Amino acid sequence: MRAGALFLVALFxxxxxxxxxxxxxxxxxxYATATELSTQFSDDTGIVVRVSNGSTGKLxxxxxxxxxxDVFLSADAERPALLEKSxxxxxxxxxxxxxxxxxLWSRDATDCLAVLQDANSGRVAIANPExxxxxxxxxxxxxxxxxxxxxxxxxxxxxxxxxxxQFAATGNATxxxxxxxxxxxxxxxxxxxxxxxxxxxxxxLEQQAILLARAAANNSARRFxxxxxxxxxxxxxxxxxxxxxx
Amino acid sequence: xxxxxxxxxSIQLALVTTLILxxxxxxxxxxxxxxTTRWKPAIQAVVALPIVLPPTVLGFYLxxxxxxxxxxxxxxxxxxxxxxxxSFTGLVIAxxxxxxxxxxxxxxxxxEALPDRYLERAWxxxxxxxxxxxxxxVPMSLQGVVSGVVLAFAHTLGEFGVVLMVGGNIxxxxxVVSIAIYDHVETLNYAAAHRMSLLLLAFAFVVLAxxxxxxxxxxxx
Amino acid sequence: MIRLKHTAAKGDFRLDxxxxxxxxxxxxxxxxxGSGKTTLLRCIAGLEQGGGLPAHRRNVGYVxxxxxxxxxxxxxxxxxxxxxxxxxxxxxxxxxVGILDIGGLLDxxxxxxxxxxxxxxxIAAALLRSPDLVLMDEPLAALDRDRRDRLxxxxxxxxxxxxxxxxxxxHDIEEVSRLCDHLVLLxxxxxxxxxxxxxxxxxxxxxxxxxxxxGVVIWATPVDHEDGxxxxxxxxxxxxxxxxxxxxxxxxxxxxxxSDVSITRERPAQSTILNILRATVEKICSVxxxxxxxxxxxxxxxxxxxxxxxxxxxxxxxxxxxxxAQVKSxxxxx
Numbered sequence: 001m002r003a004g005a006l007f008l009v010a011l012f013x014x015x016x017x018x019x020x021x022x023x024x025x026x027x028x029x030x031y032a033t034a035t036e037l038s039t040q041f042s043d044d045t046g047i048v049v050r051v052s053n054g055s056t057g058k059l060x061x062x063x064x065x066x067x068x069x070d071v072f073l074s075a076d077a078e079r080p081a082l083l084e085k086s087x088x089x090x091x092x093x094x095x096x097x098x099x100x101x102x103x104l105w106s107r108d109a110t111d112c113l114a115v116l117q118d119a120n121s122g123r124v125a126i127a128n129p130e131x132x133x134x135x136x137x138x139x140x141x142x143x144x145x146x147x148x149x150x151x152x153x154x155x156x157x158x159x160x161x162x163x164x165x166q167f168a169a170t171g172n173a174t175x176x177x178x179x180x181x182x183x184x185x186x187x188x189x190x191x192x193x194x195x196x197x198x199x200x201x202x203x204x205l206e207q208q209a210i211l212l213a214r215a216a217a218n219n220s221a222r223r224f225x226x227x228x229x230x231x232x233x234x235x236x237x238x239x240x241x242x243x244x245x246x
Numbered sequence: 247x248x249x250x251x252x253x254x255x256s257i258q259l260a261l262v263t264t265l266i267l268x269x270x271x272x273x274x275x276x277x278x279x280x281x282t283t284r285w286k287p288a289i290q291a292v293v294a295l296p297i298v299l300p301p302t303v304l305g306f307y308l309x310x311x312x313x314x315x316x317x318x319x320x321x322x323x324x325x326x327x328x329x330x331x332x333s334f335t336g337l338v339i340a341x342x343x344x345x346x347x348x349x350x351x352x353x354x355x356x357x358e359a360l361p362d363r364y365l366e367r368a369w370x371x372x373x374x375x376x377x378x379x380x381x382x383x384v385p386m387s388l389q390g391v392v393s394g395v396v397l398a399f400a401h402t403l404g405e406f407g408v409v410l411m412v413g414g415n416i417x418x419x420x421x422v423v424s425i426a427i428y429d430h431v432e433t434l435n436y437a438a439a440h441r442m443s444l445l446l447l448a449f450a451f452v453v454l455a456x457x458x459x460x461x462x463x464x465x466x467x
Numbered sequence: 468m469i470r471l472k473h474t475a476a477k478g479d480f481r482l483d484x485x486x487x488x489x490x491x492x493x494x495x496x497x498x499x500x501g502s503g504k505t506t507l508l509r510c511i512a513g514l515e516q517g518g519g520l521p522a523h524r525r526n527v528g529y530v531x532x533x534x535x536x537x538x539x540x541x542x543x544x545x546x547x548x549x550x551x552x553x554x555x556x557x558x559x560x561x562x563x564v565g566i567l568d569i570g571g572l573l574d575x576x577x578x579x580x581x582x583x584x585x586x587x588x589x590i591a592a593a594l595l596r597s598p599d600l601v602l603m604d605e606p607l608a609a610l611d612r613d614r615r616d617r618l619x620x621x622x623x624x625x626x627x628x629x630x631x632x633x634x635x636x637x638h639d640i641e642e643v644s645r646l647c648d649h650l651v652l653l654x655x656x657x658x659x660x661x662x663x664x665x666x667x668x669x670x671x672x673x674x675x676x677x678x679x680x681x682g683v684v685i686w687a688t689p690v691d692h693e694d695g696x697x698x699x700x701x702x703x704x705x706x707x708x709x710x711x712x713x714x715x716x717x718x719x720x721x722x723x724x725x726s727d728v729s730i731t732r733e734r735p736a737q738s739t740i741l742n743i744l745r746a747t748v749e750k751i752c753s754v755x756x757x758x759x760x761x762x763x764x765x766x767x768x769x770x771x772x773x774x775x776x777x778x779x780x781x782x783x784x785x786x787x788x789x790x791x792a793q794v795k796s797x798x799x800x801x
Contacts, residue, residue, distance in 0.1 A: 123414070130432070157414060171313060171314045372549055382537060
């Protein structure tokens with residue numbers, strides 16, 4: 001009798017006692033980094049982290065429609081701000097977790113800038129500017145440098161920055177404007193040229209993270225959120241090719 | 247992004263694809279309906295693959311095949327100087343493969359239902375095989391042929407996954423209506439998404455209903 | 468003469484034919500189902516695998532068992548289909564339409580025709596191709612008795628008014644007896660007999676024609692009526708048949724089944740059998756343990772009698788003897 005009651009109590013109490021997993025949504029450019037971060041975090045704490053990725057805009061739309069994410073790692077600062085204002089996120093939980101760097105990357109062309117400006121030299125892959133901050137930065141850079149006209153006819157839009165990278169990596173696009181962090185990928189072929197786009201030529205690729213409303217009661221989510229701000233995490237982020245704000 | 251641009255692009259894609267599929271699909275359907283080779287099941291399976299495979303599989307292999315390093319893509323670049331991926335032509339090729347079974351299968355079924363003796367009679371009356379095909383086989387299988395045409399058209403109109411992989415979302419070139427709707431949803435532009443979706447829905451409905459009315463009239467004879 | 472040389476193999480069945488048939492009139496091809504009649508026809512038409520000219524290059528018309536009219540074309544377009552593709556248009560369209568009496572059907576939809584009407588249209592279409600030869604594969608088999616009988620006169624007209632030879636396949640000995648001038652017997656893919664219809668039917672040594680199908684056809688002219696019967700003059704004598712047939716006409720074919728003929732040495736005195744003819748025994752052939760076929764000459768034409776071996780022994784029948792033939796039943800082929 002007593003064993004039975006104990007069993008029932010344990011059965012109902014179990015969910016509260018068991019460790020909840022964390023579900024995070026990350027912008028495509030940060031995917032590889034996020035994977036390493038979550039592995040580290042799981043090793044340290046034993047908490048399971050599930051990672052979803054996509055273009056910033058897509059994830060934002062999904063969150064507005066109730067997607068079950070706990071933490072959102074955006075590629076911009078705008079959308080986290082909007083989420084905070086609309087009550088979808090925990091107040092004052094926004095912080096900059098990385099500073100993105102835009103680069104030119106070409107598999108076959110030896111002079112990135114020349115290829116970019118040559119109207120006859122094939123496709124230019126950028127992420128869709130409407131949904132990917134890197135894509136918007138790319139357009140800003142190209143317009144500001146006065147070469148948008150040479151490029152606009154040749155532009156091909158990736159659904160997110162990962163697809164843009166893929167277009168360039170397979171040679172389907174002669175050159176791509178991608179994130180510096182993507183260059184570390186081991187499966188990527190050796191590029192013939194890369195070139196870092198000066199940060200001043202486009203608006204800040206300030207990538208902000210935010211704790212979503214749904215995660216307010218999730219202890220594991222809070223622990224992951226705290227982990228992101230730790231020195232250990234920041235070191236990993238830097239290693240992946242991002243700048244860090246102090 | 248306007249309303250009719252992507253819609254018109256989709257219609258163009260569907261029309262060109264359907265035309266090509268009629269030209270190449272009809273002989274395939276005819277051959278399949280008449281052959282007794284033991285390879286028939288294998289060939290039928292190959293033709294039917296696009297129905298079963300996720301569009302992303304097709305899109306993936308097409309990206310490789312049509313890309314500048316691929317077998318078809320590299321030949322194309324040598325021929326024309328342009329890349330095949332991210333072009334309307336590339337989409338046409340992709341759509342032809344993707345919609346092939348939708349054109350072939352209804353036609354094949356109709357051709358199979360045609361007893362040999364009608365063709366034999368035509369031959370004994372002096373019609374060559376080609377003549378008999380056009381003057382007897384096609385008119386007597388018209389319902390199947392029309393179904394094949396309409397289904398290939400409608401199916402191409404709704405193509406998304408393959409286009410997402412090899413299209414590149416270029417306005418006026420590869421931003422077909424399904425991609426445009428997807429973009430609108432992603433950017434929370436629901437009003438525009440509604441407008442486009444309803445237009446496509448209405449159009450597809452009219453086309454399909456038209457086909458069923460046609461088939462019913464012919465069947466009632 | 469037309470040479471028919473064809474071989475074909477289908478599973479266990481083998482067709483092997485090499486004969487000549489007349490290039491006028493109607494040649495019947497008779498055999499049981501599975502004897503290869505349709506296969507032979509298809510070989511002649513070029514519809515079987517086997518090389519040679521493709522079907523559309525052979526100038527051969529084909530009438531299928533089922534009319535197989537093209538449903539999406541009017542009757543007129545159906546009959547014109549072959550004419551439009553003929554290399555030389557020798558056949559007079561109006562004449563063929565007249566012979567087959569399909570003038571009133573020309574604007575109709577093939578689906579609305581009766582079986583007999585459809586078959587006449589199919590025949591017209593085959594003829595208007597101006598072929599050198601017309602092949603008919605049991606064209607009346609799909610029709611009921613009544614319709615079949617009504618269609619038979621059309622074949623007479625075709626036979627009499629058009630020069631095109633016809634090869635007519637049938638498994639019905641009555642039909643063949645009625646229509647054909649020449650007869651080819653097909654048995655398991657091989658030709659068992661080939662010759663003039665009347666001669667072949669009178670043979671005693673053809674196994675295919677020694678059973679139910681045994682029987683001759685004779686020509687006779689109707690000359691008189693009495694008691695609901697018609698008297699037919701077959702040049703060497705008279706024979707009575709039921710029915711009232713127009714006298715003074717051309718001769719008609721009469722079919723006399725072998726099982727309806729019996730033999731007596733003396734003229735029977737009082738018998739209900741009307742037709743008792745003087746005959747000479749020409750040939751006696753034992754068919755199996757019990758039965759024998761006897762060919763009797765009744766002048767210029769022959770009869771077959773199906774009797775028992777026992778009777779032959781008892782009567783001590785010999786070839787060359789003069790006897791009497793009792794004919795119990797006669798069918799007038801009209």
